[in-house]
Amino acid sequence: MSKRIDVNDLNVYYGNFLAVEGVNINIEPKSVTAFIGPSGCGKSTFLRTLNRMHEVLPGARVEGEVLLDGENLYGQGVDPVTVRSQIGMVFQRPNPFPTMSIRDNVLAGVKLNNKRMSKSDADALVEKSLTGANLWNEVKDRLDKPGSGLSGGQQQRLCIARAIAVKPEVILMDEPCSALDPISTLAIEDLIEELKNEYTVVIVTHNMQQAARVSDKTAFFNIAGTGKPGKLIEYNETGLIFSNPQEKATEDYVSGRFG
Amino acid sequence: MPQLTTTSPAPVKRNSLTKNQLPGWANWAVLAGSLILGAALSTLIGFNVIAWALISAALFVIAGYFVTLSVEGGRKAKDRFVTNIIVAAFIVALLPLVSVIWTVLAKGIPGLSMGFLTTSMNGMTGAVDNASVQNGTEVLGGAYHAIVGTVLITLWATIISVPIGLLAAVYLVEYSKGGALSRAITFFVDVMTGIPSIVAGLFAAAFFGLMFGPGTRTGFIAAVALTVLMIPVVIRSTEEMLKIVPNELREAAYALGVRKWRTIIKVVVPTAISGIASGVTLAIARVIGETAPILVTAGFVNSINWNVFSGWMATLPTFIYRQLMNPTSPTNVDPSAQRAWAAALILIVFVMLLNLIARLIARIFAPKTGR
Numbered sequence: 335m336s337k338r339i340d341v342n343d344l345n346v347y348y349g350n351f352l353a354v355e356g357v358n359i360n361i362e363p364k365s366v367t368a369f370i371g372p373s374g375c376g377k378s379t380f381l382r383t384l385n386r387m388h389e390v391l392p393g394a395r396v397e398g399e400v401l402l403d404g405e406n407l408y409g410q411g412v413d414p415v416t417v418r419s420q421i422g423m424v425f426q427r428p429n430p431f432p433t434m435s436i437r438d439n440v441l442a443g444v445k446l447n448n449k450r451m452s453k454s455d456a457d458a459l460v461e462k463s464l465t466g467a468n469l470w471n472e473v474k475d476r477l478d479k480p481g482s483g484l485s486g487g488q489q490q491r492l493c494i495a496r497a498i499a500v501k502p503e504v505i506l507m508d509e510p511c512s513a514l515d516p517i518s519t520l521a522i523e524d525l526i527e528e529l530k531n532e533y534t535v536v537i538v539t540h541n542m543q544q545a546a547r548v549s550d551k552t553a554f555f556n557i558a559g560t561g562k563p564g565k566l567i568e569y570n571e572t573g574l575i576f577s578n579p580q581e582k583a584t585e586d587y588v589s590g591r592f593g
Numbered sequence: 594m595p596q597l598t599t600t601s602p603a604p605v606k607r608n609s610l611t612k613n614q615l616p617g618w619a620n621w622a623v624l625a626g627s628l629i630l631g632a633a634l635s636t637l638i639g640f641n642v643i644a645w646a647l648i649s650a651a652l653f654v655i656a657g658y659f660v661t662l663s664v665e666g667g668r669k670a671k672d673r674f675v676t677n678i679i680v681a682a683f684i685v686a687l688l689p690l691v692s693v694i695w696t697v698l699a700k701g702i703p704g705l706s707m708g709f710l711t712t713s714m715n716g717m718t719g720a721v722d723n724a725s726v727q728n729g730t731e732v733l734g735g736a737y738h739a740i741v742g743t744v745l746i747t748l749w750a751t752i753i754s755v756p757i758g759l760l761a762a763v764y765l766v767e768y769s770k771g772g773a774l775s776r777a778i779t780f781f782v783d784v785m786t787g788i789p790s791i792v793a794g795l796f797a798a799a800f801f802g803l804m805f806g807p808g809t810r811t812g813f814i815a816a817v818a819l820t821v822l823m824i825p826v827v828i829r830s831t832e833e834m835l836k837i838v839p840n841e842l843r844e845a846a847y848a849l850g851v852r853k854w855r856t857i858i859k860v861v862v863p864t865a866i867s868g869i870a871s872g873v874t875l876a877i878a879r880v881i882g883e884t885a886p887i888l889v890t891a892g893f894v895n896s897i898n899w900n901v902f903s904g905w906m907a908t909l910p911t912f913i914y915r916q917l918m919n920p921t922s923p924t925n926v927d928p929s930a931q932r933a934w935a936a937a938l939i940l941i942v943f944v945m946l947l948n949l950i951a952r953l954i955a956r957i958f959a960p961k962t963g964r
Contacts, residue, residue, distance in 0.1 A: 385848065387844065387847060387848060390843075390844065390847060392770050392771075415851070415852055416850070418847060418848055418849070418850040419849070419850025420850075422848060422849070423844075423848035425841060425844065425845065425848075427841060429839070429841040429842055429844075429845045430845075431842060431845070431846075431860060431864075432842075432864060433860075433863045433864055442846070442849060442851075443849035443850060443851070445859075446846060446849065446855055446856070446859045446860065447850070447851055447852075447855065448855070493845070496845075496849065497848070497849070500849055500850060
């Protein structure tokens with residue numbers, strides 16, 4: 335239930351503007367990979383290209399290839415919807431569907447696609463997903479209440495439960511803790527540790543301590559200046575990135591000398 | 594034995610923080626003074642209620658300013674002055690509304706009866722009205738046929754315009770990428786909003802005249818004319834509602850592997866449905882009172898017609914118009930006027946009910962936030 339991702343020479347554009355240039359990266363299955371770097375360096379943009387969410391924005395396109403277990407996401411005739419059902423995503427701000435109950439939010443991926451499912455299967459899936467997101471004990475007595483009534487941290491875990499309910503191979507997280515308090519952040523980080531056992535996890539974070547705590551490998555992105563494209567500067571074991579970076583820019587960033 | 598102590602009442606010490614503040618009753622005192630002085634002044638020029646109200650209001654605004662200025666200072670005085678002006682503007686804006694409702698209630702209620710709601714004007718002649726005036730008996734005849742016509746024509750207009758308006762708005766917000774077509778649609782929708790209703794009526798009459806021969810008049814043609822008036826309102830309100838659905842919800846659905854059209858049907862529209870529903874209801878309320886386009890497309894009848902596809906039809910506005918302009922009995926117009934006012938009351942009740950329904954729908958469908 336997890337696949338590797340290999341990116342070869344990927345250029346990401348917004349219209350004619352080259353936002354991210356020449357990324358090569360190999361992400362191992364069942365691992366946590368963190369993307370760090372200053373704001374605007376293209377790490378979120380790059381993350382969104384990994385499940386073809388990037389092209390939802392008008393004028394956005396990519397060049398190069400992204401291989402999911404050897405199959406190119408951007409190959410001829412690939413349906414982005416199929417890609418997204420295999421590569422789930424959790425966003426910066428918790429975004430449960432306001433018209434749905436907690437239960438329906440978890441089942442959203444199934445229900446919105448009109449797949450038939452027996453009630454007992456649905457109940458089992460809800461419990462499994464919410465348990466997987468460490469939320470089951472908090473909400474099991476109010477599954478029919480609206481998801482928007484939960485706290486921010488609970489909403490974010492609900493969004494994670496919603497993402498894992500469609501049984502993806504890879505989970506992308508775009509700064510999942512930046513809108514949360516430290517306690518909720520801790521809950522999400524514990525959850526990422528568990529998710530690693532089943533899924534390939536890629537997380538964008540502004541918090542270097544968080545990257546150091548949760549990730550196996552870390553990629554540092556940087557930008558030469560405003561209007562210049564973002565680039566992958568260094569990608570290595572997390573321990574090495576923080577203790578013995580090979581690049582000067584990485585060292586400056588992780589030691590807090592800039593950014 | 595506990596020692597008795599006599600405590601002298603503590604001296605009333607004014608809180609220094611309330612210094613230079615007018616007490617709460619000061620405003621009412623100024624109002625009472627203005628009313629008394631206004632009454633006196635208006636008597637000088639010959640007393641009437643309107644002069645009294647105007648003079649008192651002016652006095653109140655001026656006196657309020659100077660009283661506040663003397664105690665609380667310039668900033669508070671300006672605040673008091675502007676507050677009073679705003680309240681006055683509010684009252685002036687409300688007067689015509691209250692007056693209309695009051696007049697319609699006062700003149701319409703005497704004409705309302707079960708007979709008025711359940712009979713048409715079929716077979717009603719001037720002789721019947723003359724007889725009822727001479728004998729002082731109840732006015733006969735009613736607006737049943739007009740109520741039927743109003744409901745049917747408005748219903749058909751809604752059935753036609755809501756799907757078109759909804760789909761056009763979905764195209765504008767979700768699919769068009771700001772291209773020439775979407776800008777053209779937006780422009781023509783804006784133009785359509787300003788079309789005089791009689792022009793919409795003429796359009797429908799001419800269009801169906803070409804297809805089914807000149808002079809064809811049915812309720813359905815009237816519904817088409819109203820559709821022309823309704824569609825831009827529905828598009829506009831739906832568009833605004835779809836625009837405020839957060840993009841995050843669309844992205845959340847896409848990220849779950851949901852197709853775009855499913856995302857729109859199951860996430861975007863349900864999130865905005867309360868606003869869309871109230872927009873549609875308000876659009877209905879806007880066209881239900883149209884008179885001119887109905888007259889040129891559906892004609893006018895005195896009998897009940899349930900079939901919108903053949904035969905002329907009457908609606909409440911055209912009923913009112915005919916009763917006032919062509920009274921059933923030219924010599925005794927009072928019964929006709931009474932019927933017109935009663936029909937006007939029914940029409941206002943319809944519109945108010947629609948507004949209430951819109952609020953109710955908005956509340957029922959609104960995204961829930963309970964815990």
